Amino acid sequence: MNYWTGTVALICLCIGVILLFASLSWFVNRQQDRLPMAYLLALVCLVILQSLEFMYQASNLMERFPFFLKLFDPLIVMMPFCIFGYIRAIQGDNALNKTGDWWLHAAPMILVAVLAIPFWSMPGELKVYWMFQGRIAESLWQPITLYGNSYLAVIGASSLFYWWLQRKKGINTRKAAVREWVRHLQLIQLIIAASMTFRIIVYFVIGESFSVAFVLAPTTAYLTYLLLTHAHPPMHIQRTAAVPLASQGSTEQSNPALVDETDVTLFKELGHAMEKGLFRENTLTLRTLAETCGTTTHQASAAINLCAGSNFYEWVNGYRIKAACEALNDTAQSVSEICYEVGFNSKSTFNTAFRKQVGCTPTEYRKKNLMSLTR
Numbered sequence: 001m002n003y004w005t006g007t008v009a010l011i012c013l014c015i016g017v018i019l020l021f022a023s024l025s026w027f028v029n030r031q032q033d034r035l036p037m038a039y040l041l042a043l044v045c046l047v048i049l050q051s052l053e054f055m056y057q058a059s060n061l062m063e064r065f066p067f068f069l070k071l072f073d074p075l076i077v078m079m080p081f082c083i084f085g086y087i088r089a090i091q092g093d094n095a096l097n098k099t100g101d102w103w104l105h106a107a108p109m110i111l112v113a114v115l116a117i118p119f120w121s122m123p124g125e126l127k128v129y130w131m132f133q134g135r136i137a138e139s140l141w142q143p144i145t146l147y148g149n150s151y152l153a154v155i156g157a158s159s160l161f162y163w164w165l166q167r168k169k170g171i172n173t174r175k176a177a178v179r180e181w182v183r184h185l186q187l188i189q190l191i192i193a194a195s196m197t198f199r200i201i202v203y204f205v206i207g208e209s210f211s212v213a214f215v216l217a218p219t220t221a222y223l224t225y226l227l228l229t230h231a232h233p234p235m236h237i238q239r240t241a242a243v244p245l246a247s248q249g250s251t252e253q254s255n256p257a258l259v260d261e262t263d264v265t266l267f268k269e270l271g272h273a274m275e276k277g278l279f280r281e282n283t284l285t286l287r288t289l290a291e292t293c294g295t296t297t298h299q300a301s302a303a304i305n306l307c308a309g310s311n312f313y314e315w316v317n318g319y320r321i322k323a324a325c326e327a328l329n330d331t332a333q334s335v336s337e338i339c340y341e342v343g344f345n346s347k348s349t350f351n352t353a354f355r356k357q358v359g360c361t362p363t364e365y366r367k368k369n370l371m372s373l374t375r
Helices: 005-029 030-060 078-090 100-121 125-136 149-169 174-205 214-230 244-248 261-275 288-294 296-306 314-329 334-340 348-358 363-374
Strands: 236-238 258-260
Touching: 005 149, 005 214, 030 214, 078 174, 100 149, 125 149, 125 174, 149 174, 174 348, 236 244, 244 314, 261 288, 261 296, 261 314, 296 314, 314 334, 314 348, 314 363, 334 348, 334 363, 348 363
Parallel strands: none
Antiparallel strands: 236 258
16 A cells, blocks of 8 residues: 555545535525536535545555546546636636537547546456556556556646636636636646646656645645635625615515625625616616626626515616606606616516506506696
């Protein structure tokens, strides 16, 4: 048994478990951030899986249960993608939106898996034999399965690719905290690439093939430091603010609920943007609103859902209906003119939304208001 490698792998495993519990906590408490948390959970699970594999190979378990040898290599090479997917997700972008994206990002995994099939089909004794041959010298490795430097080169190249791709796409937020967080994650991509390159260079220069576990440990420790010091777990407070729709024609109020303090702050920022007249834009979308406030669509949607108790379009319509009521009361504009002025794209949509919130059509509302004034 290789005690040094086993000890380092055990340290990585312990760190990985800490990350797993932290990530699961955030995943449960931040339901609006399920996509970013899914990528983060996948990354943490791969770290744990890699640590378990190091411990498995450093002990005699490899000889007793050879079935697992190099079984998880295709999954491990997806670590750089998980980091990239997380970076995109916290900016409101899904890295797997298109079918072509799936094939692009799965290419390293497919390559490693296809080349590993001959090795997987070998008898257990032969698998163990080639693993020991590879430990003696990588030049003795005969299977076409990626091993040692060739396998590490795939991970290193993938990390560099995703670092470059993220640099090309840029950071789609004006929030300084998010921009700093992305830069830290980008640094992890570079650390992985540099570590793989360093290990390959050491082998060719002095012929030393030290375990990648010694590279995984500091990288995992740095990731843990980042997550536990920058990605703050949710802090819950009691909501006391009334739902905006209540002040815009509805008498309903949401029951008090526990929401994140950051959601309340963000919701106020979104509300200020609407009060400045943003709701009057006929082409207004959640993405437009989020970009205006320097946040992501996921965060904006979550803040609206939690604090307003409604979805984005119902919330926006609340502002539009309120403005429409004021126009119907104070101006002689036609219903059609008011409809488009407050941000609706069609009169039928306007009438439906107005009836839903006020209980009557805009025309009926104006007549009732005139009748009350003449009494």
